[in-house]
Amino acid sequence: MDTVISVRNLNKTYDSGFQALKHLDLDIRKGEIFALLGPNGAGKTTLISIICGIVRPSAGTVLAGGFDIQHQYRAARGKIGLVPQELTTDAFETVWATVTFSRGLFGKPRDPAHIERILKDLSLWDKRNDKIMALSGGMKRRVMIAKALSHEPEILFLDEPTAGVDVELRRDMWQLVEQLRDRGVTIILTTHYIQEAEELADRIGVINHGRLVLVDEKNALMQKLGKRELHVQLAAPLTCIPEALSALPLSLSEDGLEITFTFDARDEQSGIAPLLRQLEDNGIEFRDLRTRESSLEDIFVHLVHESRPDETAPGRESA
Numbered sequence: 001m002d003t004v005i006s007v008r009n010l011n012k013t014y015d016s017g018f019q020a021l022k023h024l025d026l027d028i029r030k031g032e033i034f035a036l037l038g039p040n041g042a043g044k045t046t047l048i049s050i051i052c053g054i055v056r057p058s059a060g061t062v063l064a065g066g067f068d069i070q071h072q073y074r075a076a077r078g079k080i081g082l083v084p085q086e087l088t089t090d091a092f093e094t095v096w097a098t099v100t101f102s103r104g105l106f107g108k109p110r111d112p113a114h115i116e117r118i119l120k121d122l123s124l125w126d127k128r129n130d131k132i133m134a135l136s137g138g139m140k141r142r143v144m145i146a147k148a149l150s151h152e153p154e155i156l157f158l159d160e161p162t163a164g165v166d167v168e169l170r171r172d173m174w175q176l177v178e179q180l181r182d183r184g185v186t187i188i189l190t191t192h193y194i195q196e197a198e199e200l201a202d203r204i205g206v207i208n209h210g211r212l213v214l215v216d217e218k219n220a221l222m223q224k225l226g227k228r229e230l231h232v233q234l235a236a237p238l239t240c241i242p243e244a245l246s247a248l249p250l251s252l253s254e255d256g257l258e259i260t261f262t263f264d265a266r267d268e269q270s271g272i273a274p275l276l277r278q279l280e281d282n283g284i285e286f287r288d289l290r291t292r293e294s295s296l297e298d299i300f301v302h303l304v305h306e307s308r309p310d311e312t313a314p315g316r317e318s319a
């Protein structure tokens with residue numbers, strides 16, 4: 001698959017001496033939705049700002065559409081649309097004027113048909129003559145996307161696209177992102193919301209303390225790192241796990257009516273069949289069985305915990 005963004009050995013140390021990015025390598029593939037996930041201060045905005053040419057790296061290279069963001073800035077930047085976290089647009093301008101103006105900033109010739117298409121795609125056409133300040137929060141966000149798409153970029157960065165928006169608007173935004181991808185735009189979004197990455201992304205990168213802790217296909221990630229649980233509903237309550245079963249990874253619910261067995265989704269032998277035999281051998285009857293896969297949230301918490309630089313006890317893990 002074609003690579004549209006290529007980041008190599010990126011380092012960023014701010015003037016304060018703080019190292020925000022450490023030896024970061026990343027390739028973004030054409031046409032994918034890539035979610036960059038990380039806790040506060042992990043380095044997401046720093047990384048995006050360097051790729052978009054807003055912040056200078058201390059070392060390393062970034063190619064966008066084959067152009068070097070430092071040495072071929074205009075060509076590289078022309079490939080990229082950026083929707084920043086903050087709504088930065090002139091409140092007194094109309095929707096049409098502000099989006100048209102953005103296109104001009106990239107030195108592109110006027111193209112009213114293109115602006116019309118974007119505004120229609122983003123359900124802003126009816127609002128084209130309205131002043132930005134008269135729009136709802138959700139519409140303002142759409143205007144920011146329209147501005148970012150005005151110069152026909154191949155790559156769209158969305159920095160926390162749904163921070164602080166309500167659930168309904170978040171769903172709207174997700175739908176919009178998928179529509180843009182279907183039209184061939186490569187999308188990179190940063191998010192705190194694990195559900196957002198789980199819902200939208202083809203691939204996920206997890207960043208913590210300036211390092212990319214992991215990059216993988218979402219589904220592969222969930223399969224590889226996922227744990228599964230088998231919940232066994234018992235016919236009669238137990239007071240404790242019988243001695244004969246104490247070697248197994250079992251836990252008993254407070255009311256004694258459910259045993260949980262945790263196993264690794266990667267193992268071919270889950271251990272469920274031997275477990276059920278042992279339950280029978282020990283006279284423990286059950287009424288029902290359910291399995292549950294770990295969510296991306298479980299995986300994320302585990303990864304971020306593992307990658308703490310000050311971690312002194314390597315064996316410690318979150319469950």
Ligand SMILES: Nc1ncnc2c1ncn2[C@@H]1O[C@H](COP(=O)(O)OP(=O)(O)OP(=O)(O)O)[C@@H](O)[C@H]1O
Pocket residue numbers: 014015016018020038039040041042043044045046047
């Ligand atoms: N101009 C700056 N000077 C010094 N340190 C900075 C500067 N900008 C960011 N940092 C620090 O770099 C680290 C990474 O910040 P960054 O904004 O990239 O993180 P983030 O992952 O986007 O966080 P958030 O999710 O909170 O937006 C933070 O510790 C931040 O305090």
